[in-house]
Amino acid sequence: MRVVNSSTSDFLHNNVKVFRSRVSKTAWQGISVAIIALTVATAAVAYLESGQISIASLLEAQRTNFALWILDIVPFIFAFWGQYSSTVLAYEASAMVMDQTQELRDKADSFEKQARHSITHDLLTDMPNKELFYDRVEQHIVSPRGQTIFSVLLIEVSNYKEISDTLGRNSSDSLIKQIAVRLESAFPSPYSIARLESNTFSLLVSEELSERSVLELAESVHRVLHDAFFVEKVKVSAQANIGIVHFPLHGTDVDTLVQRAGIALYMAQNSNKGSAVYDSSFDAHSPKQLTLMSDLSHALENQELELYYQPKVKVSDGSISGAEALVRWNHPKHGLLGPDQFIPLMERTRLIQGLTLWVIQEGFSQCAEWHRTGLDIILSINLSAKDLNNPELPDLISGIKGATGINPAWITLEITESSIMTDPDAAMGIIRRIHDMGFQFSIDDYGTGYSSLSYLKSLPLKELKIDRSFVSDILRDESDAVIVNATINLAHNLGLEVTAEGVEDQATLELLKEEGCDLAQGFHLGRPMPQSEFNQWCSENR
Structure with missing residues (x-):
């Protein structure tokens, strides 16, 4: 003083x-x-x-x-x-x-x-967010000397999507705010509550509880959420399922704990109680995708992941234009797994950020090698919603760009409409920073998300990809044909290229050519292939 x-x-x-x-x-x-x-x-x-x-x-x-x-x-x-x-x-x-x-x-x-x-902190509820929650769990794990015993409850509002689809996003946001207020008032310190996802909360109990006590705690969560909520004068009921794990019994790191809490949550969804404590026996009775969660953290370390490449060809002459990088998992027990079987599981944890980093490193290196050997193609790489909420992503991409010597014009980053809507302002800021480096963007699976023209107008896009669900039936379904035609005209009026996914036969390709579609990909043109097979395919189809 x-x-x-x-x-x-x-x-x-x-x-x-x-x-x-x-x-x-x-x-x-x-x-x-x-x-x-x-x-x-x-x-x-x-x-x-x-x-x-x-x-x-x-x-x-x-x-x-x-x-x-x-x-x-x-x-x-x-x-x-x-x-x-x-x-x-x-x-x-x-x-x-x-x-x-x-x-x-x-x-x-x-x-x-x-x-x-x-x-x-979460912008909507002002609760601690996933990052702070993970940090608090990790602090409990390392202090004091790993002897702490605690529990984590994963709380999911199971009917949230139904409410959101019926009443709209603003109303569902109002419901989440009310749920947050109830949980915070019912479980003050030393409990620690966080909002992990749109409809998922976590409750950290920093003390040792008996099996009976922790189930009673879960029951109290159900009682807290039992009374009806009022959203714009509409009476709404929130249905919750709860998955429970204990440290160190069910895992010694935060990712494993959250993964196994997710398994317990899945079992809770199929029980009358609406809550379940993780047990290793769940793995034998749950779907294969769920049991993979415990192996995900080792997939990158053990070099079990591999990039496959699916050709993108010009509709006008059939020449190769580019390729889309698609990750595959060579699981030692289950064999070759497609992204649909493990990407959603990785998105529930921070592992998705490590996967994105690996895909970008591998994809940039391979694309640079292609151009050094005279193969002039553009590589498309998918980004998830989690990636578009990672403020470090532009700097990570910049570093990998410098290390690999990639020309940003050789890369197109694919994003979905729904991935932008998680946090539009943050996502738009990250997209613009990456675009300022010279990278191009594409809207993937167009027509299956929000399809907001305002975002199409404001995003720095190069390409619009029509989802396979519209392309596959354009020969038989007149409505799909009209949608594809309208989408192609819309994209061209906005100065965008159009890629049609899911082209399975020559007749579909010919119709797309008549409609003026620019690019196409699908099994008729080429399946996703390992790098060596893709190189051979390119040499045969030049």
């Missing part, structure tokens, strides 16, 4: 000196004017009284004229008053500057706190 007071005093003293020097200058100007006026008045009186101006007449005028005596006092009054006023004004001005400076500092501190808060 003494240091602060001393620095404040020095700051005030220095400011006063500056202000006083400026105000004193004005005061001295006033004194100079007063002295000149006195001199002129004395000379005038001397001349009027004696008819001449001399030292003797000036002294005589000063000695005998009362009015000059008063004028003699004026410079001294100016000097005293000027110095006094300059000091007062200097202190007041300096104090004002200090007040305004402190106000700016307070505002800057407030903005900094808000920024830090927004990184670790």
Whole structure:
């Protein structure tokens, strides 16, 4: 405190000196004017009284004229008053500057706190978000000396999608806010509650609970959410399922705990109780996709993932234009797995960010190699919703670009309409940063998401991909044919290329050619292939 007071005093003293020097200058100007006026008045009186101006007449005028005596006092009054006023004004001005400076500092501190808060808290509910929740769990794991025993409850509002589809996004957001308020009021500290996903919450219990106690806690969660919610005067009921895990019994790291809580949550969905504690026996009775969760964290470490490439050809002449990178998992037990079998599971954890980083590294390196060997194609790489909410993604891409020597014009990053809607402002900011580096973007699976024309207009897009669900039946379904035609015309009017997915036969390809479609991909043109087979395919189809 003494240091602060001393620095404040020095700051005030220095400011006063500056202000006083400026105000004193004005005061001295006033004194100079007063002295000149006195001199002129004395000379005038001397001349009027004696008819001449001399030292003797000036002294005589000063000695005998009362009015000059008063004028003699004026410079001294100016000097005293000027110095006094300059000091007062200097202190007041300096104090004002200090007040305004402190106000700016307070505002800057407030903005900094808000920024830090927004990184670790959910924007809708102001609850801790997934990152803060994971951090708190990890802190419990490492302290003290790994001897802590705690539980995690994964709470999912199972009918959230139905409510959102029926009442709209704003109404479903209102429901989530009300649920958050109930949970926070029902489970204050030392409980720690977070919102992990759109309809998923977590409850961290930082103490050892018996099996009976933890089930009673889950039942209390159900009671908290039992009473009806009112959303825009509509009575709504929230149905919850709860998956429960214990540390260290069910896992020794946060990803494993969350994965197994997800397994327990799945079992809870199929039970009458609506809650379940994880048990290893669940793995034998749950679907294969769910049992894969425990193996996901080792897939990258064990180099079990591989990129396959599916050709994209020009509809006009059948020549190759590019390829889409599609990840495959060479599972030691289940064999070759497609992305639909494990990508959704990875998106529930932070593993998806590691997968994206690996795909970008592998894809950029391979594309650079193709161009070095004279194969001039554009590689498409998919980004998930989680990627578009990762503020580090532009810097990661920039680093990989520099390391591989890739030309951004050789890469198209595919995003879905729904991935943008999770946090539109954040997603748009990340997309623009990456686009500023020279990378192009494509809307994947167009027509299956929000299909918002406002986003098509504002996004820096190069391409629009028509989903296979519309393309596969255009020969038999007139509605699909109309949708494909309208989409092609819309994209061309917006200056975008159009790629049709799911082309399974020559007749479909010919119809797309008549409609003016630019590019196509599908099993009729080429299946996803390992890198060596893709290179061979390219050499045979050039």
